[in-house]
Amino acid sequence: MEQSERYVKFEEGLVSRKIFFDPEIYQAELERIFARCWLFLGHESQIPEPGDYMTAYMGEDPILVCRGADGTVRAFLNSCRHRGMRVCRADRGNARQFTCSFHGWTYANSGELRGVPLGQDAYGERLNKAEWGLLEVPKLTSYGGMLFGNWDAGAESLDDFLGELRWYLDVMVERQIGGIEFIPGVQRYSLDANWKIASENFAGDTYHLPYSHGSMFKLDIRQINPANPSFRGKDADYYNIGLDNGHGMTGIVFGDERYRVDLEAAKEYGAEVVEYVEECHQRLIKALPKHQAGVYALSFSNMFPNLSFNDFSALRPIGFYLWLPKGPSRIEAWNWCGIDRDAPKVVKDLARVDFTRIQSVTGIAAQDDTENFEQVTEATRGVVGQRLDFNYQMNVGQAPLDGPDDCPGRFAPYISETNQLNFYQHWAALFDAP
Amino acid sequence: MEQSERYVKFEEGLVSRKIFFDPEIYQAELERIFARCWLFLGHESQIPEPGDYMTAYMGEDPILVCRGADGTVRAFLNSCRHRGMRVCRADRGNARQFTCSFHGWTYANSGELRGVPLGQDAYGERLNKAEWGLLEVPKLTSYGGMLFGNWDAGAESLDDFLGELRWYLDVMVERQIGGIEFIPGVQRYSLDANWKIASENFAGDTYHLPYSHGSMFKLDIRQINPANPSFRGKDADYYNIGLDNGHGMTGIVFGDERYRVDLEAAKEYGAEVVEYVEECHQRLIKALPKHQAGVYALSFSNMFPNLSFNDFSALRPIGFYLWLPKGPSRIEAWNWCGIDRDAPKVVKDLARVDFTRIQSVTGIAAQDDTENFEQVTEATRGVVGQRLDFNYQMNVGQAPLDGPDDCPGRFAPYISETNQLNFYQHWAALFDAP
Amino acid sequence: MEQSERYVKFEEGLVSRKIFFDPEIYQAELERIFARCWLFLGHESQIPEPGDYMTAYMGEDPILVCRGADGTVRAFLNSCRHRGMRVCRADRGNARQFTCSFHGWTYANSGELRGVPLGQDAYGERLNKAEWGLLEVPKLTSYGGMLFGNWDAGAESLDDFLGELRWYLDVMVERQIGGIEFIPGVQRYSLDANWKIASENFAGDTYHLPYSHGSMFKLDIRQINPANPSFRGKDADYYNIGLDNGHGMTGIVFGDERYRVDLEAAKEYGAEVVEYVEECHQRLIKALPKHQAGVYALSFSNMFPNLSFNDFSALRPIGFYLWLPKGPSRIEAWNWCGIDRDAPKVVKDLARVDFTRIQSVTGIAAQDDTENFEQVTEATRGVVGQRLDFNYQMNVGQAPLDGPDDCPGRFAPYISETNQLNFYQHWAALFDAP
Amino acid sequence: MVGHELQHSVEQFLYREVRLLSELRYEEWLDLFTDEVRYWMPARETIAGQPDALAGDSEMAYFDDDKAFLAARIERLRSPLAHAEQPPSRLRYFVSNVEIEEAGEDEIDVRCNLLVYQSRLERTEVSYVGRREDRLRRAGSSWRVTTRKIILDQTLVPRSISVFF
């Protein structure tokens, strides 16, 4: 029996509570998932100029992401090869080279070891500098400006990893007039929960919306941004879609539905915004097949393992929520706000403010999620609680829905739990991999 | 060799320091002791009305104790069966049902799963609600209003578990005119010590009184409450009594001795109080055999594993001190003050204030106990210290005393350490159980 | 293959990052290194009078160091043999005996169990007091007033343990007119790093000076104390010296070089100080062979495992820096300032103030060391980082230098990394010992 | 340095304001802000060479609320479904180091240091540490907040924020 079968009972729609607490399972995740999957590092717009850099994490390993003099972006373990010091202690900046504060080894922002103090005198020929550059993340790929790295040199390509998800991401990416850019700055916060609790939530947990966020939906959140969805319950033409490699999307609707909502909302802001929305739509129609363009915008989703994001509208932020693992029961969440570089200022401001208010650290949605994620953790760590399973039975045995033709993924109702099972099924496959 | 023999050397009166630190031993305790023994949950008087509820812990598992519409008290794992959320986040209140804040599953206070949002639409026939009620503690028994639960459906009855202790508890329970009630409110505090250090202390550690609490006994604590014992050293007619299943009582004296002290003390408060004390005594004589009634009140004791209590007098509080395990070296202590529901107000106030002053979080006794419990922990965690044993040799090889006829338990002098060995002997038996 | 070979690749000059994090390796260190090596306890001058005592640690075990009525110094596990309570909770004081605050067992400051409350009444003949004195550290030796203890009764003598280091320590000790004394008081601080990171640094890490402490060397630190070294880079007549049993010394220079610096510096303070320096030199010449006396003062060094110290000059403090292990990634550092008991007040004040300013908790050197030690830890704990090795290749394959005749140790350039490898080679030998 | 009467009046205003928060009197608290208030908590990063690196006006913020949205937050907090504050946290605000500068006719700039302690449920304890830069406008014998800029010293917020500053 595969080890994971004890934990993930796919057919029954059950997942053992153990995988959210056991320290050994967590260590195995760091090795078999975070050291093998494509992980999000940030966005190119955060480091536009040669020499720009930012720091990040892959699993618990600190990363330094640099744009070289040649404009190429590279990522490195942010740890000196000499004796491990954090080479760069700032969150971001611009530098041609990094000098380690311990003994002063100096690395070019391309990673190679440029110089060591007292070089020849101290080392003579005994140090082969070529072998002691910063440990580079062997695979780094940018898609729509989003940077992904993978520690496994033998890993499949980002494209293969994205798999079916790519088809939907293209909608988000192609809709942008000037391309996605991240507004400067990041939000970071800690929460005492396992990283999967948050990731699976974005992968498919539409079911928590009406109750977890009932207080939000009671508000007229169109007052924040008219493009805000008034919550919709089960609705035949909204789908959750489970994608290969554990990715999951919620609330996908076809046939220009989201475009119509935007257009309506845009009117409240005048001609400039209306034109902007129309232009976004035009771009999509030019760039993509009609049925794909008709998706127009996404809802909240999760790219396996731990990058959640949402994109409801051209008038709202593209939110990125990275759930960094910091132990079996601790997450460090990093949030970014993406916008269309060429959106009108009114739209950019609208999106930025919307971001702070809904899903950010202070957001009226995120607050209640944190409370739930943390108390799930608190309430399930006892030895009796650990004997139980989490329940994902909503759609067990149910046939997938027929989505529109030529649209990838396994379709499920807007309110469903299949995406989470899809997430854990992939988790199990990686967990069992040698 | 039984695994436990490495740790508990009963014949030699030695106990290994390892059992107070080793994380694996602690995990085993949670499974073999806390998931199998009868554990204290609180008192019925805390939830008198239908719909009243309070939260508690069994080991590290969070518990929700509810009085149903039918007046029946039930206890449940306070964790949603859907995905584990803490169903009730308040310490107490009144509710007919509990709606989980995550997805809104709703449970009756009888535990059954009443409704799930979008029920039929979302789940169709795929969720068997009957199987997904709150996990009920299979065994729950009330004795004298004290609620005890046991996770082991096959466990012996509470009566069998109390065993010989029952005979003494009857004295405390029968003495009450109106029965025990807990004054509203609980005290909670943390201390960095292993749960057994505190439990064994109440089980039998009379030897710590003169020195640990020397500063208290130097005071005229009769000024707090004339029924306060002036400390008595070795005294032929005071006994520590080791009881089956690891329970232990200290300072038991027969022949109305404690009654006489109360009567004397009562005079300082006038006729009403004197009559009250006499009435308590009368109740006992009616309810129990003379030699049992002559016990009148208990001293400090421990019900295995972690419920300590004391009951010195009808004019003093019945203190309950629950030592909740929160890791190998951490306790969360919950304190309650029990009084006779029908005691005169002057007596109730006397008892309540006495409680705050002696054994409570701020009590002049508890302060010094905490200092000792914590520093025992600090001072014994090193690898060399861990090689040593704790010493309980005071009465090794000594024959039990002959107690009065027909009184259960193994009798030892008031100053003795046999009750602690009795505690660890039972601990060892449970530890070795498959 | 020896277990340690996976971690310490001596020939290649590589050490696995695992040994700075793995909890099991840490536990093994406590048993095989800290419970078997000679460890520093403090200095006799801290407890000059009969009855004086101070507390200390050996590994994570708390220690009580007492000077008995007979003037003999003894060390004990600071944990009551009855039930483990910390017998002495003060950092220092004077006491003929220690009464445990839990049950009042009383120990003479010679360790024996003097009395127990209610002795005969409680214990009769059942307690063999002779067996229950404080656990004494079986080996305790004073050298130059420095107290060292060893838990291993079968361990080699302190002399054998010091080995080649003794030859150099004699220089430091013999130079003192009145002998070393510690000024009253200790500094303590925590840092989140493994104990070896700090110890190896003093054992040989001259290479970190120019960059880690560049900000200090940019100052005219002769303004603090003219005897302060202006930083010297590679300099043929300064040596790092690797000594047996893992000890390491840096910056040793022969032929009265350090004496000349002192004499020059002394002039700024007038005749009294010049005479003092000359007298120190004379003492050395009388006490030691010329080539040994010519060493005059030491630089920074580490006595395996965790006692770092420095002694640059007769006008500067003798700094002691003990790196107490408190978990795989935590150190508690204790700092003391040693001076010559008979030095002129001006010199004593100079040394004391110098101590606070350079290497103490607030010192302009220590601050930057802490930052590096902590961030090394932070940056190397990830699963990918843990796959790498630390690099100590500076002198791999390089023949030792020829030091002056009859001077013990393996000589390496002032800027070198051989002492660290010497440290880890000994660590490996102890780690593999049964 | 402004006079001590002014100092006293401002400190009492600030103490009362945060007390209203710890007493969950959100609506009364909101009344202490002018209609055009900007309630702003810019994001903060460790940027090489920029010690006090705060996000700019159109960059990342934790809060960037107008009075209408503050009101919406309060309306939400009054809902039984505002789980983050159900049951409510116990909040303690330590306002200290109050410094005042005149800012024209009837306005003043007020800085203070702020330690906000949040205790909730059984054992969740969080502390937020930072400073506030307020612009106050005279309103009769008291004051109204016309701009509030909150600057946490933490670049990693200890928990998602369900409290006001």
Added chain:
Amino acid sequence: MVGHELQHSVEQFLYREVRLLSELRYEEWLDLFTDEVRYWMPARETIAGQPDALAGDSEMAYFDDDKAFLAARIERLRSPLAHAEQPPSRLRYFVSNVEIEEAGEDEIDVRCNLLVYQSRLERTEVSYVGRREDRLRRAGSSWRVTTRKIILDQTLVPRSISVFF
């Protein structure tokens, strides 16, 4: 809002009072209380629908002392066997957000926020966070405490309490 002279006088009284505690001058501290003082710290729970759920008059309390028992606590602390404070803790009291209301002729009601930091032995560190509601009575140029109500924000006290508030 009371005048700033009164504010100043009360704050100085409160500062001195807690300083006496951190200086272990317990007897002098006790002199600052009237003979009929009630020194009361009611217990606190998280009760559904009752935000600031404090135990009532005859319900659970942490402290419910009169002057006589405060004196007894102090007498005990002076004993070498008062192990909880042997050797004594190092205590730091941060009194802030002092708000005053007149309460008749020569009495005032004083609220303050309180952070009490306790450091003891080698590495025990504990913080108590809450507020105080005092009734003070004028005593010549100074004050006496006639009622002290202490309300911690923690429902789980971080350690057993061997300090005064």
Added chain:
Amino acid sequence: MVGHELQHSVEQFLYREVRLLSELRYEEWLDLFTDEVRYWMPARETIAGQPDALAGDSEMAYFDDDKAFLAARIERLRSPLAHAEQPPSRLRYFVSNVEIEEAGEDEIDVRCNLLVYQSRLERTEVSYVGRREDRLRRAGSSWRVTTRKIILDQTLVPRSISVFF
């Protein structure tokens, strides 16, 4: 008890002084000290029978600086190689319980409680807790520090100290 004008003036001086530190305006901060200042933080131990056991004049200290060395520390902090503060920490100083006593002609003794919060890099958080005993000298309408004695309550310092008090 000194007058409230003096209290106000001193508190404002202390607030401004620590603000200069949190704003990294070290040189301006140093200007607030007299040339003969002793900046002293004696070591502290738990010594049986000596509650407030501070190291004496010629015993162990954490700081024992004159103005010249304070200047040297500042010069160092300005170096890009002062790694302990590169990038700089985020510092917050809570000055409270300010008590003043006249000390002759134009000098006063000022005590205060001090909580210094240090946040640096991504997640290093440290708090220093203690008191200060300053001697201030009148300098025109403001003050200069002529003696500063810093007494931490921690006998185990939470981290090596790269900040001023």
